[in-house]
Amino acid sequence: MRAQTVLLGYELGSGREVRIPVQHMAVTGITQQSGKTTTLEALIGRSGLRAVTFVTKRDEGAFQQATRIPAYFREHTDWRFVESLLEALLQQKMKFERSWIMRVCKGTKTLREIQKNLEVAMRDATRGLDESVYFTLSEYFEQLIPEIERLPYSKELKLGPGINVVDVSQYSTHLQGLVIRSVLEWVYEREKDVITLIPEAWEFVPQRHNSPVKDAAVQLIRKGAAGGKYVWLDSQDLAGVDKEIIKQVSVYVLGVQREVNEVKRTLAHLPGGARRLKPEQIMKLSRGWFYVSYGSELRCVYVQPAWLDADPERAKRFAIEELPASYVAKPETKRKAVHETKASTAETITSTHETKNHTHKTNPAAHEMETPMRPSIEEYREDIKSYATLVEYVTREFPDDAQHNGEFKNPVDVIIELLSELKNRRMSQSIITKPEPAEIDYSAVATEVLERLKASPEFTALQVRSERPELNVTVQRRVIDVDGSTLRGRTAQLIAAGWFDSPRRNVDLLKELHRRGFASAPPNISRELNGLAELGFLTKEGEGYQAVPGMKVNIHETEA
Numbered sequence: 053m054r055a056q057t058v059l060l061g062y063e064l065g066s067g068r069e070v071r072i073p074v075q076h077m078a079v080t081g082i083t084q085q086s087g088k089t090t091t092l093e094a095l096i097g098r099s100g101l102r103a104v105t106f107v108t109k110r111d112e113g114a115f116q117q118a119t120r121i122p123a124y125f126r127e128h129t130d131w132r133f134v135e136s137l138l139e140a141l142l143q144q145k146m147k148f149e150r151s152w153i154m155r156v157c158k159g160t161k162t163l164r165e166i167q168k169n170l171e172v173a174m175r176d177a178t179r180g181l182d183e184s185v186y187f188t189l190s191e192y193f194e195q196l197i198p199e200i201e202r203l204p205y206s207k208e209l210k211l212g213p214g215i216n217v218v219d220v221s222q223y224s225t226h227l228q229g230l231v232i233r234s235v236l237e238w239v240y241e242r243e244k245d246v247i248t249l250i251p252e253a254w255e256f257v258p259q260r261h262n263s264p265v266k267d268a269a270v271q272l273i274r275k276g277a278a279g280g281k282y283v284w285l286d287s288q289d290l291a292g293v294d295k296e297i298i299k300q301v302s303v304y305v306l307g308v309q310r311e312v313n314e315v316k317r318t319l320a321h322l323p324g325g326a327r328r329l330k331p332e333q334i335m336k337l338s339r340g341w342f343y344v345s346y347g348s349e350l351r352c353v354y355v356q357p358a359w360l361d362a363d364p365e366r367a368k369r370f371a372i373e374e375l376p377a378s379y380v381a382k383p384e385t386k387r388k389a390v391h392e393t394k395a396s397t398a399e400t401i402t403s404t405h406e407t408k409n410h411t412h413k414t415n416p417a418a419h420e421m422e423t424p425m426r427p428s429i430e431e432y433r434e435d436i437k438s439y440a441t442l443v444e445y446v447t448r449e450f451p452d453d454a455q456h457n458g459e460f461k462n463p464v465d466v467i468i469e470l471l472s473e474l475k476n477r478r479m480s481q482s483i484i485t486k487p488e489p490a491e492i493d494y495s496a497v498a499t500e501v502l503e504r505l506k507a508s509p510e511f512t513a514l515q516v517r518s519e520r521p522e523l524n525v526t527v528q529r530r531v532i533d534v535d536g537s538t539l540r541g542r543t544a545q546l547i548a549a550g551w552f553d554s555p556r557r558n559v560d561l562l563k564e565l566h567r568r569g570f571a572s573a574p575p576n577i578s579r580e581l582n583g584l585a586e587l588g589f590l591t592k593e594g595e596g597y598q599a600v601p602g603m604k605v606n607i608h609e610t611e612a
């Protein structure tokens with residue numbers, strides 16, 4: 053049975069129930085301050101439909117009660133797909149490079165095979181432009197393929213009732229994109245009546261460039277509705293999301309955004325009803341409050357989170373009386389369980405192969421466990437506008453070596469502790485009483501953090517230390533015997549011959565060795581150059597590696 057409408061929440065003031073049609077939908081709003089994921093989770097639960105989504109952030113607190121399923125991944129080797137990988141990587145459209153991409157993809161069945169073709173193509177490349185395309189792809193594959201090989205993925209997608217979550221938070225955004233693409237294709241080809249929730253839509257289906265998720269998402273959203281396959285997008289704003297996808301959305305759930313120009317851009321994408329909205333209305337929303345628009349409807353709604361499904365009167369009263377947010381906050385005990393189960397899920401995904409073809413439920417015993425979860429700095433990103441400056445400042449003032457000698461803390465830990473304290477204090481002081489933005493004086497908060505940082509013992513200790521600098525360096529001459537028939541030996545010969553006196557890129561070395569009749573592969577070249585830099589024979593200069601002046605390489609010739 054397909055749900056036609058689903059309860060979203062209650063209208064501001066009147067407390068009337070607001071139901072929305074189950075169609076393609078987008079939920080927007082500032083991270084943490086709007087409550088997008090909470091909204092989506094509640095809607096899926098109440099729709100009774102099956103849904104599949106992805107956890108892409110390590111500190112995601114939602115979907116904890118959902119069924120964890122292994123990642124489903126299908127390897128593609130067609131040139132369009134490889135082109136989309138490259139476009140996502142370089143964040144620009146390919147123009148002339150297509151024929152070279154087609155060439156390396158021809159006749160392949162696995163990404164590994166493409167990687168092999170790339171090595172050959174790179175050696176034989178005659179022009180700088182094709183060489184650099186191949187090299188970028190090759191470097192990319194070099195990172196991606198070992199990651200794919202670590203991913204405990206299943207060859208089919210088994211969706212249970214309710215929300216199914218694929219946890220890819222441990223992997224790079226590129227690999228996350230590949231898994232999301234595979235799942236979208238599976239849903240399109242084989243499922244019925246399933247909601248697919250795409251998190252961080254601006255990142256996975258961006259407007260400005262291609263991505264491996266895009267064509268699968270366009271296909272699903274354009275043709276899926278007939279089979280009850282709906283796409284729900286979770287995105288901070290709509291401006292960055294692909295227009296072809298946004299065109300298919302008919303229900304918009306808009307949470308708080310603070311930047312007037314961003315709000316204007318979001319509103320510009322909306323059809324009919326929502327055009328009446330003024331930017332200030334969006335900017336004044338608080339957590340859990342959204343404007344919902346579909347057709348000519350436009351309402352301001354308090355969204356009933358899933359934890360109030362058993363007590364809807366409370367959610368309704370909140371909407372009518374605009375009570376303090378603590379009235380509807382998620383119960384504290386649940387949050388502890390959330391953190392624990394999160395940690396245990398992450399472990400199973402990375403470390404066991406038994407997770408393949410199995411589903412995971414969260415561990416109810418986790419309630420009893422007390423280990424506190426370290427808050428992520430990401431959580432404070434919106435609150436502390438000068439976050440980047442702060443990190444830059446602390447890493448400059450707490451130099452790297454301070455992290456290793458055991459006496460000093462990692463600067464990021466110091467910031468996290470201070471911020472966590474600040475956040476707790478602010479939360480206990482300012483429980484939001486109205487759907488208006490809490491006034492936060494960002495620069496005052498940042499200044500306070502900096503002041504406290506300066507007063508912290510770690511900082512003082514470092515100050516004292518840096519006032520009396522002492523540096524004892526013992527230089528040890530390393531002697532490494534290498535055989536001229538190995539890659540290291542060949543590279544050492546080139547250092548001795550002065551070939552590295554100006555910076556050389558990996559691909560230059562690969563070609564030079566090839567010219568001298570020695571075959572190697574890009575991963576080995578990268579490893580070797582890094583190794584020689586670590587040993588102090590080379591330094592990494594911009595794009596290439598250069599010999600360290602004064603570094604001696606002795607060549608002893610022996611009879612073969």
Ligand SMILES: Nc1ncnc2c1ncn2[C@@H]1O[C@H](COP(=O)(O)OP(=O)(O)OP(=O)(O)O)[C@@H](O)[C@H]1O
Binds near residue numbers: 084085090114354357
């Ligand atoms: N309707 C609501 N009522 C009460 N609290 C809510 C509501 N919605 C969200 N919250 C609380 O707000 C916080 C952030 O919610 P959520 O994770 O859903 O935000 P988000 O917009 O998805 O953030 P992000 O972009 O970082 O994923 C959580 O602590 C959640 O419990």
Ligand SMILES: [Mg+2]
Binds near residue numbers: 088089090
């Ligand atoms: Mg979220």
